[in-house]
Amino acid sequence: MTKNVLISGAGVAGATLAYWLARNGFKPTVVERSDGVRSSxxxxxxxxxxxxxxxxxxxxxxxxxxxxxxxxxxxxxxxxSRIATMRMPGAGKGFEVPRADLAAVLYATVRDDAEFLFDDTVTELRQDSGGVDVTFDRAAPRRFDLVVGADGLHSTVRRLAFGPERDFVRPVGIFIATTPFGEPVDHPEDVLIHNTPGRLVAIHPARGKGGAAFIFRSAVREFDHRDADQHKRIVTAAYAGAGWRVPELLDRLRASDDVYFDAVSVVDLPSWSRGRITLVGDAASCVSLLGDGSSLAIAGAHTLATALATGGGLAGYETTHRALVMPKQRGVGLAAALLVPKTRLGLAARDLAARVWRGGL
Known part of the structure; x- marks a missing residue:
């Protein structure tokens, strides 16, 4: 039975997987590029x-x-002025939490039961029928029975084992940027959303100290996902001339040293496994636009650990979890149309539907 498992990524999927592997008799090691648990x-x-x-x-x-x-x-x-007010989509059905706080909670449940290698990353993978020889950037090379890429949309494990990102990652033409305020907002129980065609800007109350989100359609194709200055320029250009509180929010974004930015993308691979290397979470099947990617990451990690423990194997994990993922991937276009309508007509139709529906309010 596979026992020594390397997990690349200490985020939501990685920490959940490590927890369930440890409880099923496995020996998980988690390597994380940052020097601690980090997430947006x-x-x-x-x-x-x-x-x-x-x-x-x-x-x-x-x-x-x-x-x-x-x-x-x-x-x-x-x-x-108000167009419509709606109940939060998941109200009463679960939890909405900051991703960074969720990752920290999950890490705290497993930090004593797994080995963590922070400030390090995988640089080479060589597998044979018996295991995977792993080269790290800092740690000494080691051999594992299984390697799992839980390292997100821009997965290093996926690139090393499956091929370049462009072969499997399909941008949907929408970008998202967020930054925290660090101070209370005017409406502590409301997410304020203002749209113009192809652009959305939101103020979210978070947990008392809010933040801003920019979600917009763009023809930008090439960007460096680690270049924060470039990200700020892209967002600023996209929202040039926008009204409401956008100028103020752009000032906050440009001054912030905590900005998340990425293209909304769908990850689509014919198989999530190659030999003794597999993927979980966004690395395998990124679909998130409405915040449910973390739920799928948690469920997928648990399914993978269960399949390994009960003999279902990697094929069993993939068959089970794809049944959850595929409907979400097919729904990305509809979610984009609701969040960021392309035209004034589409925006008017969305607003009319929101006034009619209202989520029970």
Whole structure:
């Protein structure tokens, strides 16, 4: 049986997988590029298939502690007047939490049961029928029975084992940028959203100290996902001339040293495994636009650990989890149309639907 498992990435998927592997008799080692547990502060949902997993991990009380204060979504015009108010989509069904806080909670559950190699990364993978020889940037080379890439959209393990990112990552033409405020917002229970065709800007209350999000359509194709100055220039250009509170929010973004930026993308591989190397979370099947990527990452990590422990193997893991992922991937276009309508007509139709629906308010 596979026993020594290397997990690349200490985020949501990696920490969850390490927890369940350790509890099933495996010896997980987690390598993480940063010098500690890091993730964006974007609010994400823990819903649906993730709920029984986090309940079994005993972290539900901690998730209650870190749940955001957002209860409603308020669509607003450029003058700040209300278009419609809706209940949060997952209200009462789970938890909306900052991704960084979620990653920290999950890490705390497993830090004593797994080996962690921070400030390091995998640089080479060589596998044979018996295992995988792994070369690290800093640590000495080691051999593992299985290697799992839980290292996100821009996965190093996927690149080394499967091929270049361009072969498997399909941008959908939308970018997202976020930055925290570090101070309270005016509406501590409302997510304020202002749209113009092809652009959305939001103020989220988080947990008392809010943040801003920019989600926009763009023809930009080439960017360096590690170049924060470039990211700020792209966002600034995309929102030139926008009204409402956009100039103020852009000032905050440009002054911030904590900016998350990336292209919204779908990861599509014919198989998530090659020999003794496999992928989980966004590295395998990034689909997130509405915050449910973390729920799928938690569920997928648990499914993988269970399959390894019960003999279902990598094929069993993939068959089971793809059934959850595929509907989400097919729904990305609809989610994009709702969040960031391309035209004034599309925006008017979305706003009319929001006034009619209102989520029970």
């Amino acid at each position: 502060g974007n609010p994400v949902d823990v819903l649906g298939p993730a709920l029984p997993v986090v309940e079994a991990m005993g972290v539900v009380p901690r998730l209650r502690d870190i749940t955001t204060s957002a209860k409603r979504i308020r669509l607003v015009r450029a003058d700040g």
